[in-house]
Amino acid sequence: MEHPEHVKHPEHVEHPDRAAAFVANGERLQWHDKSLWFVREKRDRASGVIPEWEELRALAAGIKAHTLSRLADYLEAFEAKATALGAHVHFARDAEEHNRIVHELLARRGITRVVKSKSMLTEQCGLNHHLEAHGIEVIDTDLGERIVQLRHEPPSHIVMPAIHLKKEEIGDLFHDALGGAQGISDPKALTEMARGHLRDKLLGAQAGITGVNFAVAETGGFVVCTNEGNADLGTALPRLHIACMGVEKIIPRAKDLGVFLRLLARSATGQPVTAYSSHFHGPRQGGELHIVIVDHGRSTILGREHYRRTLQCIRCGACMNTCPVYRRSGGHSYGVTVPGPLGAVLAPHVDPAKHRSLPFASTLCGSCTDVCPVKIDLHEQLLLWRGDLGRQKLVPLKKRMASRVAGWILVRTWAYLLLGSIARWFIPKLPKALAQHRWNDWGRQRELPPAPKETFRELYAKRRRTSGKAK
Amino acid sequence: MSDRSRDHVLRSLRAATAGMTPVALPERSFTGVRFADVEAQFAKSVAEVGGRCIFAEDAALESTLLQLPAYAAAKRVLSRVPGLARANVERAELRAPRETWNIDFCVLPGELGVAENGAVWVVEAGFSHRAAWFLAEHMALVVPARKLVHNMHEAYERIELGSAGFATFVSGPSKTADIEQSLVIGAQGPRSCTVLVTRGPA
Ligand code: SF4
Numbered sequence: 001m002e003h004p005e006h007v008k009h010p011e012h013v014e015h016p017d018r019a020a021a022f023v024a025n026g027e028r029l030q031w032h033d034k035s036l037w038f039v040r041e042k043r044d045r046a047s048g049v050i051p052e053w054e055e056l057r058a059l060a061a062g063i064k065a066h067t068l069s070r071l072a073d074y075l076e077a078f079e080a081k082a083t084a085l086g087a088h089v090h091f092a093r094d095a096e097e098h099n100r101i102v103h104e105l106l107a108r109r110g111i112t113r114v115v116k117s118k119s120m121l122t123e124q125c126g127l128n129h130h131l132e133a134h135g136i137e138v139i140d141t142d143l144g145e146r147i148v149q150l151r152h153e154p155p156s157h158i159v160m161p162a163i164h165l166k167k168e169e170i171g172d173l174f175h176d177a178l179g180g181a182q183g184i185s186d187p188k189a190l191t192e193m194a195r196g197h198l199r200d201k202l203l204g205a206q207a208g209i210t211g212v213n214f215a216v217a218e219t220g221g222f223v224v225c226t227n228e229g230n231a232d233l234g235t236a237l238p239r240l241h242i243a244c245m246g247v248e249k250i251i252p253r254a255k256d257l258g259v260f261l262r263l264l265a266r267s268a269t270g271q272p273v274t275a276y277s278s279h280f281h282g283p284r285q286g287g288e289l290h291i292v293i294v295d296h297g298r299s300t301i302l303g304r305e306h307y308r309r310t311l312q313c314i315r316c317g318a319c320m321n322t323c324p325v326y327r328r329s330g331g332h333s334y335g336v337t338v339p340g341p342l343g344a345v346l347a348p349h350v351d352p353a354k355h356r357s358l359p360f361a362s363t364l365c366g367s368c369t370d371v372c373p374v375k376i377d378l379h380e381q382l383l384l385w386r387g388d389l390g391r392q393k394l395v396p397l398k399k400r401m402a403s404r405v406a407g408w409i410l411v412r413t414w415a416y417l418l419l420g421s422i423a424r425w426f427i428p429k430l431p432k433a434l435a436q437h438r439w440n441d442w443g444r445q446r447e448l449p450p451a452p453k454e455t456f457r458e459l460y461a462k463r464r465r466t467s468g469k470a471k
Numbered sequence: 472m473s474d475r476s477r478d479h480v481l482r483s484l485r486a487a488t489a490g491m492t493p494v495a496l497p498e499r500s501f502t503g504v505r506f507a508d509v510e511a512q513f514a515k516s517v518a519e520v521g522g523r524c525i526f527a528e529d530a531a532l533e534s535t536l537l538q539l540p541a542y543a544a545a546k547r548v549l550s551r552v553p554g555l556a557r558a559n560v561e562r563a564e565l566r567a568p569r570e571t572w573n574i575d576f577c578v579l580p581g582e583l584g585v586a587e588n589g590a591v592w593v594v595e596a597g598f599s600h601r602a603a604w605f606l607a608e609h610m611a612l613v614v615p616a617r618k619l620v621h622n623m624h625e626a627y628e629r630i631e632l633g634s635a636g637f638a639t640f641v642s643g644p645s646k647t648a649d650i651e652q653s654l655v656i657g658a659q660g661p662r663s664c665t666v667l668v669t670r671g672p673a
Contacts (some may be wrong), residue, residue, distance in 0.1 A: 035652055050587075052501045062497035069494045072484040081633075091477040143658060144649035160649065167651045187650040191658055198659055199606075203569050219633035229605045229645045229660030236602035236637075237568050247484060252496060254632045258623040259499070261640075262587075272516060272588035273623075275646055276660075278639040279632060284601070295480045303487035 014357040019333035028166075033327040035163060040321040042270025043371065050262070060259050061375035064312035067252055068302065074217040074250045075293060081220025085282035087289040095125035098294045102127060102209065102242055103134055105290055109240065111136065111206040117224065117231035118142040119211025120158050120315060121244050121294060124337045127209075138209075139201045141230035143194050150177045156331030158338055159268045159317035164330050198230070208234035212245035212291075213314070214260055218253045221281035222291070225264060225274040232278050239287045243280070247298050248311040260314060263373035267316040301349050306384055310345050312374040319368035319378055325361050334358060341368035345381040348389065356394040359385035417457075424451045503622035509586045510668065513619050516589030520643030521656050522664040524589075529671045532613065533557065536578070541609040541663060545575035549603050552578050552613050568602035577607035577661070581614035581641075583629055584666065587622045590640035591666055592630060601637055605645070610661040612641060616670045 023029060047053045067074055079089045092098035098121075106114065114131065116122065116138055128138045128149075140149045144161035148154065150173055155161030162170070167185040174180040180193045210231045215222040222243060224231040235241040251260065265271040283289035302308050320326045320340030331339040336347045336355065341362060347355035359382045362368075368378040389395050390403070409415045454462075506512040514524035527535040533555050536542045542557070549571070550558035555578060565571055581591035591612045595601050604610065620626050632638075645660030656662060 038652060050504055052503060055501050059497055059499055062494075066494040066496040069488055069491050071488065072481045075481065075484070085633075091480045093476050093479055097476060141659070142649070143647045147649065160652075162649055163652070165651075167653075170650055187653040188655050190650055191647055191655040195657070195659055199572070202659075203572060216632070221632060227646050227648075228658035230658075232605045232639065233602065233659060236600075236605060247480065254630070255499075255624070255627045258503075258627040262503075262623050269648070271642075272520065273585075273590050273640065273642045275520070275642050275644065276639050277590070277642075278637065281633060281636055281638075284637060293480070295483060299480070299483035299487045302484060305491075308487075 012354050012356075013335060015329070015333055015335075015361040016357070018335055019329035022330040022333055023328065029328055031166075032164060032330060036321045036327045039160070039269060040318075040371070043267055043318055043321065044270075046266040046270040046272060050266070056259060056262060057373055057375050060263055060314075060373060061312060063251060063256050063259060064374050065309070067250060068248070068308060068311055071247060071250065071302065074252060075247060077217040078215055078220055078250055079293075081217070082282075082291055083220070085220050087220070087282055087291055090290060090292045092292055092294045092296070094296045095294075098122075098125045098244065098292055098296065099127050099130040101292050102244070103131060103136070105240070105242060106131070106136055106207055107134065109206075111240065113137045113139075113201075113205050114207045114209060115139050115141050115202055115205040115230075115234040115238070116145075116209040117211065117226060117234050118145050118161070119209070119244055120337060121211055121246050121296075122209065123155065125244075125294070125296065127244075139198070139205070141198050141202065141228075141234055142226070143191065143198075143228060146194060146198065147173065154332070154337065156339065157317060157320060158315055158340075158342075159320075164332065199233075202230075202233045202237055205234065205238045207238050207240040207242065209242045209244065210235060212243050212249050213264065214257060215245055215250045215291075216252075216254055216257065217250055219281060221279055222249075223257060223261075223277055223279050225261070225277045227269075227271075227275040229276050232276055235280070236284065240290070241280075241283065241287060242290045242292065244292045244294065246294055246296070248313075264314055264316055267314075267318040267371065267373040297350055301346075304349075307345070307349070307381060309376050310342070310378075310381060312376055313342060314374055316373055318371040318373065322367045322371050324363055324365065324367070329361065334361065341378045341382065342376075345378060345385060348385055352389060352392060353394055356389050359383075359389065360395075360399070420455055424455070499624065503624040504587055505621045506586055509619050509621055510616060512586040512621075513584050513589065513668070516586060517643065517664075517666050518589075520589045521646055521654075522589060522643040522666055524666045524668060526616070526668050526670070529669045532667065532669065535667060536611060536665075539609075539611070539663075539665060542576050542611070545609070547574045548576045548578070549574050549607065550578040552580050562600065565600050565603070568600055571600050571603035572606050574603050574607040576609045576611070577603055578611045578613065579604060581612040581618070581666070583618040583620055583626060584614040584668065585620055585623060585626050585640070588642055589666075590623075590626075590642040592626065593639055593641055595637040605660040607661055609663045609665075610641075610644070611665045611667060613667045613669060616668050619668070 090101050131138050140146050147162040156164040171185040175182050212222045213225045265274045326340040336343050344358035362382045364379050366379040517524040548557045549560040583592045644664040645658045646656050647658035648654045
């Protein structure tokens, strides 16, 4: 796994470089930051009214940890039950196999028009492109997903795919793509336009593809949560329903759903539950149900002891909404399907060289860990990756040297104290041209703070002396 | 081929957890939030999720519904709750799910209601045209007052899953906030959701 320094990674783009354009527009950055913070605050209120919130999180984390330790057993139990209910269960090793299975199911039935409800897994597998290359029309029905699909761009958030767009931009898009009147930017009018458009597509669809939020080993069924009812429409109208799920979506018992449904929407959007939490057990009357269970790198993560907890994730997006870096750099800057703190710990498993900058797209403030409903230690995983990538020589030399120097200083009290006093004397006299030099990545967008007269140490010592006297 | 993939995936997962110390499946040690007045909390939750909750006598179901302008104006009404005079869409006349696209109002029985989030459990039970539930312009759910529970844990204790079919928790009307986080009611499914909590004759 050694990657020599001189090896170039052609598709590799560093997170800060991807974020540059987003960051350059200060007004949009502020707006994006505020939109997400608004959702984060809704989450705080929604979780605050549940007195047992912390116990609930611990229980959810425990159930997931147990399930992960026996994942294969639970999948087998699920498969047996689902099959008994009349569903067909397929296993796929990777994205290619997943795409092939779905395409064959459609092709064999001569299907050319498909509706999809939001699924990060199919997004990750590039299913749409695969099907479209075979002449199949795929319509994403979740409004946010449809918006980014019409713009030919990936979602920028796993729960709110179009959170990066302003209503005027969506109005322009609907004018161009759906023939709407020009200059409409009222969300209600735009949603109404999408309603008509999507209903046409739903009524004409020959198959519906959905993701899976939770699959229940005990019953052989699964649950899909949406606010728009698009998964329900997309599976009630056409005869064929294909549900795609990652191996980690399984939970043991029906009653565990009570735990996860209480956590999911509250963490995601601050709602007490989604408008529709639909339970599918077997195909609809006269219809067919196929469930595709996908590994695609998950067993590799499961085998990595220190990282396996990330598979507990229920994809609520709370870690993104709270992350100060995500909020100020936008989802597209991560260059992966799942952005934010979660994406930053998942992506390096796939290709550490390509995604080496992502674990550094964090302040390590720990806010992601605090909000995670299944208690994934996200900020610690981010730190772990920094170390691992450093050992693999995947961290740029400049950053590695800086860390090494900082590390050397921080373990030597005398050096730290000496440098501190030099800095306090020196920094206020630093010319701006030097502080914001183009070689100084950190300084470029910042003003220097005034240097404090006293250090914390001095202050602390003084307080101790005075409070000592008082006693 | 697909059998090979199945074995490969299961084998990889088993290999990945081979050396792991077993983790016990934890049990819930708390009852979950409970409310002094479960009916009042349910009504409050339904309103919070964009729906409307009305308490009614069993016998007064239709007259209560008629107070809703959408019901009074509806031309095509599908009901799975018996005894509504305005219900005029026969199940037998719907041959394919998409024939339910022009239903104005749909009335469904709810198996239970959850006070913490205003969700109502609706079960398909043999009726294949569930497309109507989501295509209808407006929806009403009828739940007996004695079937209200405090929280989702209690709900799952009463629900029977597993027999073939479709069932869903409906919490308010279809909605979206995908455009600049502004909440819009009536995204793709029903534009309104009224929950009638009924009390039988004492
Ligand atoms: S890591 Fe936690 S907070 Fe982030 S999406 Fe997953 S469950 Fe939600």
